[in-house]
Amino acid sequence: MGIGGLAMAAMAVVLVIQLGDGSSLLSVGLYGAAFILSGAVIEMSRRGRTRLGMAVLVTGFVLVLAADWWLRAH
Incomplete structure (x- = not known):
């Protein structure tokens, strides 16, 4: 639960940083x-x-992260 948190x-x-930079939706x-x-991982850990x-x-x-990198490259 700690790692998920x-x-x-x-x-x-x-x-917050991405919103400040005006990144895409x-x-x-x-x-x-x-x-x-x-959140799903925290719930799995609880169970x-x-x-x-x-x-x-x-x-x-x-x-x-791969999808974000790909979106920035294209």
Whole structure:
């Protein structure tokens, strides 16, 4: 639960920075998806599915960061 909470706080900081830079709505949406992902991982952890939650968290964040990089490149 702690790692999911830290990830959620980190995404909040990044989202505020992105909003300040005037980034695209799609990019902001990706960080919103990361918020939802962090919340889901916290709930999985509460239900005793910590390993699955960590796998979902890592995979999800890699996909969000890759999508953000791809959007910035194109």
